[in-house]
Amino acid sequence: MSSSNKPLLAPDRPSSEHSFEMSASEEDTLLTGTRAREASPQRRSPFWREVGLFIWAVVATAAVIILGVLTQHRRETTPGDVGNKPSGKRNLVFMVSDGMGPASLSLTRSFRQYEGKLAIDDILQLDQHLIGQSRTRSSSSLVTDSAAGATAFSCGLKSYNGAISVLPDHTACGTVLEAAKKAGYLTGLVVTTDLTDATPAASLPIVVDLMLGGGRCHFLPNTTEGSCRKDTRDITKLAQEKYGWNYINDRAGFDKLKLGKDVKLPLLGLFAGSDIPYEIDRRNQNDIYPSLDEMARTALTALEAATKDSDKGFFLLIEGSRIDHAGHGNDPAAQVHEVLAYDKAFGSVLKFLAESKDEGVVVGTSDHETGGLSIARQNNPTYPEYLWYPEVLSKATHSAEHLGFELFDRAEAAKSTSEDIEKFVRNTLVKDGLGITDAKDDEIPSGRRSAGALTVHSGVDVNIYGSKGSEKLIGNHENTDVGKFLREYLDVDVEAITKELNKKSSAFGVASVGEGWTGPIPTEEEMLKAADHYDASLNHRRH
Template identity: 35%
Template sequence: MKLTSACIILTATGLVSAQFAPKPKGKCLPGTSPSGVKNVVLLISDGFGPASQTTARTFFQARDKLPYEWKSPLDDIIVGTVRTKAYDNWITDSASAATAYACGVKTFNAGIGVTFDNQNCPTILEAAKRSGLRTGLVTTTRVTHATPAGFAAHVPERDWEALIAQQLIGDNPTGGRELDVLFGGGASYFFPNTTKGSKRDDARDLHAEATTKFGWKNVATTRAQFDAVPSDKSALPLLATFTNSHMNYEIDRNSTLEPSLADMTKKALDTLKDGSENGKGFFLMVEGGRIDHAGHINDPAGHLHDIKAYWDTLELVKKFADEDGNTLVIHVSDHETGGLTVARQMNANQKDGATDDSGSWPYRWFPEALFKATASTEKLAGLIRAEAKANPAGDLVTYAKNLVVKSYGIDVKDEEITNLIAALKRERGSTQFTEWALGELLNSRAELGWTTHGHSGVDVLLGTYGRTGASIRGSYENTEISTIIQQRLNLDLGTVKFAYPPPPMPAPEALARRAEKKAQEHAYGLHN
């Protein structure tokens, strides 16, 4: 269905939003009339809530001695908020949120490109392709992860990443390749099962299939290969997967091995702009995905530095929009993660607002406690686990203490290291108690609070910039962002046809196991 009116039906009961109707009537969205937009760049900061913006701004103001009125690249373009609930839950996951932005419909948590009753839903990316636009996805997570997958795959279970990888290269129900650019991590889902580290259970080599069966011209698996590909239309279609799993946190990134989010986005913008045919433009989704992962494990250093990398990318895109003149930039998040608060109660005696010694209210947040952190909790936990395995009879306490002092630039008490080692010993399977304990060493000193290792239901920030961005203001459902993009690019979702339905929903017993697994993952701060 083509949305030529600026109005859509928004009748909702409880958690259930209405699907689009053939003749939209009802609430009129501000700023949704056609207006000559040629390109849309949708930037998604995964797991990034309003408190994340405040924390990051004040951290960099303090560390870099910036004036109090300094603004980040996001501050100047904030125009409203986005409501994030899923079809089946007041708190969304990334799959449901991505589907809302991509398809304009509410679906169940874990659903990728499907409706609440597990039917394929056409995405704005697929409709853009049928309108002659170039398309791209850029992320710091696995490219098969929920957010990028939601724009170009159709499965009822986000964890089916091997199947999602197949669909991303072109083996999908729409009948062929939908993407011109795909950058991120997740190579393990493209390698055949004969390759070490592969996550596939078959012998398909999707990197090879991409070029031999689905028309991809270039495939890169290293930064050197990526940099060698021209930044113009001759490179397209271009697929790049730099790491087996997610790309490294910005604070840990080796720039000779992995490009930054801004590096990948610049290559995407350059190639897509040059490759736009017949005067048509492009649709590009860019995700700062690991902001979310740091939120899950309550890692303040990882969280802040990935936010800065996202800001740098946003600044790059804004500059592109200034120079191009026909680009609309939209910033959203899919949800907030971690329940971050810029202050915390440090002990029980503060519960009524009084400290032990002064009786004053504990208005405290110490960004300087994070200034010297040079590694994520993920990296440090990995080093500690590796040392424990390699030297089971060694002095793990001294090793961990020296590592923390070097990486965080803080003095630590013996009891804190004892607690850290105890957390390591409590781990079972893929639990991340060590990351929690490492994060607490920083959080307690900075007096940052976190309320969960999962997602929260708070509204997230909306930002707009460039062509027609000034007319978008207010509070929106996440599905309405899709509607705005459809109308800006004059897209017709009805042009997207499907050759076959999505796979069946997992059996009830599998869904029950998944629910229990996800509950444990949230309890343990997992984000795989």
């Protein structure tokens, strides 16, 4: 007989203090009287799935972190993103600030802040787009001239001082402008010096659709007043009658262009006998000479309109040419106004690109620095008291060049005496022109402004400026890298132009061993003796 307190359905089994840990299968066995089969691997899989998912998540997270670190490192160490180049229609504006070094920007920034009563953090347009620096040496010297510097940009190759689109072995090199024209781009040049000067000359074969600048004397026959040609050829007439160019030579003709809204290409605009006057002087002659900014905006609008139905855009070179001349002339008052004019044009290009429906980029740099400009001087040899007075520059109303012309005219006057000239210098030139009322005979030229300079080129690195799309030029580069960027952005074949040029030169027998386009290959010593391109002749500069 069974005990009354013994469960009827429960079989006999030993009790255990751990009986609460009974598994579900054991419980089923006790309740049903049948023993469950051993759990299959499938029934145990949820646990292992969770383990696997956890391991996969850890590995994936680690991979993402590593990939992110590598990508960031690549961005920080690689000069640019190769994916930035557009695949379709594009426009390229290349701006050259001839002779402008880093000190020129410091000089101009301080001057602008003083004159405009601006805050110390109010900076130039250029300052906001600084991306790198360029090393400027040529193949023959640590200090380049404008010819070799321009060749580095146009050909993407080093050459010797004095060489324009010619290599050290005296063979010709194709230019990015030639290659762009052959690829179907429209091309343009805007300068404030002669169109035949070194920088534009390096890009000035018969492949330009628009040219605006100075240098009219080089196009007029020697029978014409203001000509600097040695023959009787009238290049302006030849361009119009034989090649269909439109020609303008004064402010009235320029104004009819309506800042590019009414332009027929090809167009040649020559607005001065030689260089367009320094901006400090031009601003008082605005009815005679257009500004760099006006010419740049005209070129941009005209080229965009002319390419609206084309699958190719345009390549435009804009040069702030006379920054270099101000450096040669050791004229900081002229220089700050030249840099400001260039900065304004740079801002207009940025505005144009932002509003254009086509892809585009602007890159700006200098071929070299001129003048070895230093800002401030130490007043006390034993105590670091430094002097730099931008207000002295703000008092100047004209460039030293303009004042020199006035002195030249006065000295040539038939009835001028030495006393008249001395009075003219003190009152008209020094007092009115430079704003100095207490000049002393023993003062050195840079004593008032507390700035020092040479009158030649220097070898310092120069700045590179760029808009979105110019990331490949971030950092420090050889000047030839700038030239290579130009051709890569436009996707043009400069090497093919070079081969074509040298093939033609061989066919015509103008390039043999030891001989080239312009005669025997110069020796290393001759390469170093490059003449300065700044011509101070008074015969044609004023017309």
